[in-house]
Amino acid sequence: MGPSMRRNRYAPRILFPVLLLAFLPGIAHAAGADPSLPLLRYLVVILVSAKLAGHAAVRLGQPAVLGELIAGIVLGNLALLGIGGLEGMETDPYVDILSRLGVIVLLFGVGLESTIRDILDVGISSLLVAVLGVAVPFGLGWMVGIWLLPDSSSFVHAFLGATLCATSVGITARVLQDVGRSRGKEARIILGAAVIDDILGLIILASVSGVIAAAASGVKMGVGPQLWIALQAFGFLAGALILGTFLTPRIFSTGARLRGSGVLLGISLGFCFLLSWLSGLAGLAPIVGAFAAGLILEPVHFRQYGSRGIEELEEKLRPLSDFLAPVFFVLMGSKVDVRALASPEAMALALALTVAAVAGKQACSLGIVDRGVNRWAVGFGMIPRGEVGLIFASIGAGLTFGGTPVIGPVTYSAVVLMVMITTLVTPPLLKWSLSGEEPTPP
Amino acid sequence: MGPSMRRNRYAPRILFPVLLLAFLPGIAHAAGADPSLPLLRYLVVILVSAKLAGHAAVRLGQPAVLGELIAGIVLGNLALLGIGGLEGMETDPYVDILSRLGVIVLLFGVGLESTIRDILDVGISSLLVAVLGVAVPFGLGWMVGIWLLPDSSSFVHAFLGATLCATSVGITARVLQDVGRSRGKEARIILGAAVIDDILGLIILASVSGVIAAAASGVKMGVGPQLWIALQAFGFLAGALILGTFLTPRIFSTGARLRGSGVLLGISLGFCFLLSWLSGLAGLAPIVGAFAAGLILEPVHFRQYGSRGIEELEEKLRPLSDFLAPVFFVLMGSKVDVRALASPEAMALALALTVAAVAGKQACSLGIVDRGVNRWAVGFGMIPRGEVGLIFASIGAGLTFGGTPVIGPVTYSAVVLMVMITTLVTPPLLKWSLSGEEPTPP
Numbered sequence: 001m002g003p004s005m006r007r008n009r010y011a012p013r014i015l016f017p018v019l020l021l022a023f024l025p026g027i028a029h030a031a032g033a034d035p036s037l038p039l040l041r042y043l044v045v046i047l048v049s050a051k052l053a054g055h056a057a058v059r060l061g062q063p064a065v066l067g068e069l070i071a072g073i074v075l076g077n078l079a080l081l082g083i084g085g086l087e088g089m090e091t092d093p094y095v096d097i098l099s100r101l102g103v104i105v106l107l108f109g110v111g112l113e114s115t116i117r118d119i120l121d122v123g124i125s126s127l128l129v130a131v132l133g134v135a136v137p138f139g140l141g142w143m144v145g146i147w148l149l150p151d152s153s154s155f156v157h158a159f160l161g162a163t164l165c166a167t168s169v170g171i172t173a174r175v176l177q178d179v180g181r182s183r184g185k186e187a188r189i190i191l192g193a194a195v196i197d198d199i200l201g202l203i204i205l206a207s208v209s210g211v212i213a214a215a216a217s218g219v220k221m222g223v224g225p226q227l228w229i230a231l232q233a234f235g236f237l238a239g240a241l242i243l244g245t246f247l248t249p250r251i252f253s254t255g256a257r258l259r260g261s262g263v264l265l266g267i268s269l270g271f272c273f274l275l276s277w278l279s280g281l282a283g284l285a286p287i288v289g290a291f292a293a294g295l296i297l298e299p300v301h302f303r304q305y306g307s308r309g310i311e312e313l314e315e316k317l318r319p320l321s322d323f324l325a326p327v328f329f330v331l332m333g334s335k336v337d338v339r340a341l342a343s344p345e346a347m348a349l350a351l352a353l354t355v356a357a358v359a360g361k362q363a364c365s366l367g368i369v370d371r372g373v374n375r376w377a378v379g380f381g382m383i384p385r386g387e388v389g390l391i392f393a394s395i396g397a398g399l400t401f402g403g404t405p406v407i408g409p410v411t412y413s414a415v416v417l418m419v420m421i422t423t424l425v426t427p428p429l430l431k432w433s434l435s436g437e438e439p440t441p442p
Numbered sequence: 443m444g445p446s447m448r449r450n451r452y453a454p455r456i457l458f459p460v461l462l463l464a465f466l467p468g469i470a471h472a473a474g475a476d477p478s479l480p481l482l483r484y485l486v487v488i489l490v491s492a493k494l495a496g497h498a499a500v501r502l503g504q505p506a507v508l509g510e511l512i513a514g515i516v517l518g519n520l521a522l523l524g525i526g527g528l529e530g531m532e533t534d535p536y537v538d539i540l541s542r543l544g545v546i547v548l549l550f551g552v553g554l555e556s557t558i559r560d561i562l563d564v565g566i567s568s569l570l571v572a573v574l575g576v577a578v579p580f581g582l583g584w585m586v587g588i589w590l591l592p593d594s595s596s597f598v599h600a601f602l603g604a605t606l607c608a609t610s611v612g613i614t615a616r617v618l619q620d621v622g623r624s625r626g627k628e629a630r631i632i633l634g635a636a637v638i639d640d641i642l643g644l645i646i647l648a649s650v651s652g653v654i655a656a657a658a659s660g661v662k663m664g665v666g667p668q669l670w671i672a673l674q675a676f677g678f679l680a681g682a683l684i685l686g687t688f689l690t691p692r693i694f695s696t697g698a699r700l701r702g703s704g705v706l707l708g709i710s711l712g713f714c715f716l717l718s719w720l721s722g723l724a725g726l727a728p729i730v731g732a733f734a735a736g737l738i739l740e741p742v743h744f745r746q747y748g749s750r751g752i753e754e755l756e757e758k759l760r761p762l763s764d765f766l767a768p769v770f771f772v773l774m775g776s777k778v779d780v781r782a783l784a785s786p787e788a789m790a791l792a793l794a795l796t797v798a799a800v801a802g803k804q805a806c807s808l809g810i811v812d813r814g815v816n817r818w819a820v821g822f823g824m825i826p827r828g829e830v831g832l833i834f835a836s837i838g839a840g841l842t843f844g845g846t847p848v849i850g851p852v853t854y855s856a857v858v859l860m861v862m863i864t865t866l867v868t869p870p871l872l873k874w875s876l877s878g879e880e881p882t883p884p
Contacts, residue, residue, distance in 0.1 A: 034542075034722045034727070034728055034840075035535075035538070035539065035542070036539060036542040036543070036546075036718075036722070036728060037719055037722040037723070037728070039539060039543075040546075040715045040716075040718050040719040040722065040728060041715075041719050043711075043712070043715045044712050044715045044716045044719060047708045047709070047711055047712040047715070048708075048709070048712045050708065051697070051700055051702060051704075051705050051708040051709060051712075052700065054700075054701075054702035054703075054705075055700040055701050055702050055705070057702075058701040058702050059701060064702040064703060067702075093477075093535070093536075094535075094536070094539045096477070097477065097478060097481060097536045097539070100476075100477075100478040101478070101481075104478075104482075255493075258493055258494065258496075258497040259496075259497050259500040259501060260493060260496035260497050260499075260500050260506040260509075261496075261506060261760075261764055262493075262760065262761065262763075262764025262765070263493050263496075263497070265761050265764050265765065266489045266490075266492065266493040266764060266765070266768065267489070267490070267493060269485075269489055269765060270485070270486050270489040270490045270493075273482045273483075273485045273486045273489070274482075274486045276478075276482050277479060277482040277483050277486060280476045280478070280479040280482065281479070285476070286476055286478060286479070286482060316760075316761040316764075317761070318703075318704065318758075319704065319707050319758040319759070319761045319762055320761055320762065320765060321704075322703055322704025322707050322708060322758075323704070323707065323708070323711060323762060326708070398476075
């Protein structure tokens with residue numbers, strides 16, 4: 001029995017209640033009595049459709065996040081088919097705030113997977129791959145902006161470049177594992193580069209959005225002030241990392257002595273939200289602080305929480321992420337306007353961005369100094385933009401300059417399409433580049 | 443070294459950043475740029491103070507929730523000491539919605555701990571204890587209302603009665619465990635009665651709030667219509683339980699075949715939110731549906747999720763509860779107006795309600811038909827009102843009739859004080875009633 005047949009057999013059973021929920025919002029007199037009711041309805045639709053679409057994506061060898069994004073695009077454009085009931089979801093403030101918490105928890109988790117030591121220990125090849133893999137796509141993205149959006153300000157062009165910087169290597173790691181190469185040199189270079197990439201990407205995002213926010217509030221522009229703002233962003237990240245490294249052992253050894261349920265999770269989330277808030281106060285995106293919080297926390301801080309330590313924290317964060325991250329991805333998908341995407345401009349922009357994204361990451365392979373490394377595999381492995389590209393696009397959609405959003409509906413839809421295509425093309429390209437090679441010994 | 447000395451030694455270290463956060467809200471130009479910033483600040487203060495105060499309560503042999511409540515009262519009344527910065531917390535819509543989700547997740551978890559079979563299997567003593575333990579406090583609370591709030595409508599009096607119905611046996615279970623009697627007859631009767639109590643309490647809450655909502659929207663009152671609304675509430679719960687029992691095995695066996703991360707949690711939360719939403723549509727509090735959802739889910743539905751099944755779900759819900767439930771309890775505490783509480787009316791009301799709560803539960807022991815049972819221990823064990831009483835009070839504060847809230851500031855503060863006192867007096871009374879008895883064999 002093929003995967004699609006099995007899926008079809010039971011999907012309708014679980015789809016029925018979702019459809020009922022989506023299309024019968026007006027059955028009650030009391031709706032609105034409790035302010036949580038609309039949110040509860042949206043959450044049911046989001047959770048069930050995210051899990052169903054995520055399943056379908058996984059069955060097709062794609063990451064679940066791709067399914068969640070497509071579920072969001074479908075839900076957000078149901079009105080075009082004359083199906084009402086979910087129009088309020090995109091603009092619901094509570095769905096929005098849950099999706100923001102979802103991204104913060106997600107980036108905290110990503111940060112937890114690396115430590116500051118991992119970054120200092122990364123090899124020279126990884127470092128060069130990361131720097132080239134951020135700089136070249138940034139430049140290419142900027143150029144695509146100048147070429148296809150000539151009437152927009154340089155801020156828009158710079159922001160387009162920023163959305164091309166980040167790499168999301170989850171899908172690459174999965175494919176390498178599938179073909180038995182997860183312990184090869186290529187995998188080590190890619191994963192090392194991904195850690196640096198995340199940081200460089202966040203610094204670029206922080207600098208670009210800092211410059212835009214400053215310009216919007218009337219600060220005079222020029223190379224000097226812009227460089228100063230970029231330095232501030234870098235300074236916050238560095239300062240948070242240094243201060244955090246000194247303060248964290250104290251906070252967490254104190255926390256270890258507290259009794260009660262969920263102390264480890266509570267103190268860790270408090271720390272993550274604190275840095276997210278400080279990051280926001282510094283004019284940066286809160287995710288920068290969340291990522292820094294995760295980076296600061298190292299296994300040694302959790303010695304006193306028993307033998308499992310940081311793994312226990314990661315395990316307890318996962319349910320929060322499993323609940324809140326789909327809210328973000330479905331919401332991001334729902335904001336894609338299919339009509340805007342159908343325009344020739346959007347298609348051209350999406351195509352050009354995708355080419356820039358793919359070509360930009362191929363330049364990475366020039367940074368490999370080790371011998372005997374499959375350069376194509378490294379270049380292809382760095383292609384997927386995934387969640388980080390989306391997060392950048394959503395931040396751009398929230399920034400305004402001269403009264404219009406930096407990332408408007410057409411640009412936003414094109415970026416989402418670029419993220420989806422880069423994710424879709426990676427597994428076949430990576431498998432092709434590695435075909436005929438022996439699996440590395442475990 | 444005594445517990446208080448040890449606490450003092452390290453509390454300031456972790457308190458410093460909390461104070462900094464609370465009192466320096468205006469340091470940045472960019473605050474408000476990201477809509478999540480105020481929420482992030484409140485969450486840091488809530489999580490850190492909840493875990494610190496919860497720890498202090500546990501050290502003093504009290505449940506953590508009592509500490510969280512006191513932390514909330516302190517945070518909510520800091521402005522009286524001239525300390526600003528947290529005034530917005532009580533009315534922040536995002537804090538409010540997270541606390542609502544917290545209660546829904548909490549009640550879902552409470553429901554998961556029992557199954558419909560547990561309820562059908564409960565002994566005759568437990569059943570009688572539960573019925574008397576709900577009916578007598580309900581009547582006494584109503585009478586206290588008539589006596590001390592003669593100018594209020596009967597709705598207020600009925601609601602006061604409803605807040606006295608529920609039992610929160612967590613603290614009792616803990617004390618029985620400490621004195622080695624957790625497997626005695628008393629423990630079995632109390633825990634059985636608590637399950638029935640939760641359901642009867644929710645039915646009373648649903649009926650009373652349904653009647654009030656109907657009256658507020660202009661429905662003619664009388665014994666007939668009121669009975670009809672109460673029947674509707676009961677009908678919803680019964681209908682949800684019956685329909686859920688038939689549909690759930692299908693939904694969850696379908697869910698078991700889905701791939702991807704967090705499917706079990708996602709589908710379960712979706713189910714919980716669905717019933718909460720339906721419950722809200724039916725004019726009931728969403729927690730009624732959340733509790734029903736937990737009650738419906740039985741270990742057998744999780745067979746296909748591996749050997750651990752429902753325990754895995756409970757384990758994955760716990761981090762959600764550990765994050766969101768303190769938001770509810772701290773927020774509930776922060777809504778207590780210390781000035782309102784200091785008035786003679788509020789003190790008299792709190793005292794009278796506490797006496798009614800304690801005396802009402804002593805009547806339970808008349809329902810015990812088994813021999814050789816320590817009736818005092820059962821009566822004392824049923825005293826704590828805990829979180830359910832608070833949830834009822836918060837629902838009453840949200841209901842309006844004739845333009846004023848059913849539970850106004852003075853009544854609300856008195857109910858919170860009653861909940862705190864009943865929780866505080868239980869351990870010593872219970873230990874005293876059991877002193878001199880042999881521990882039951884394990």
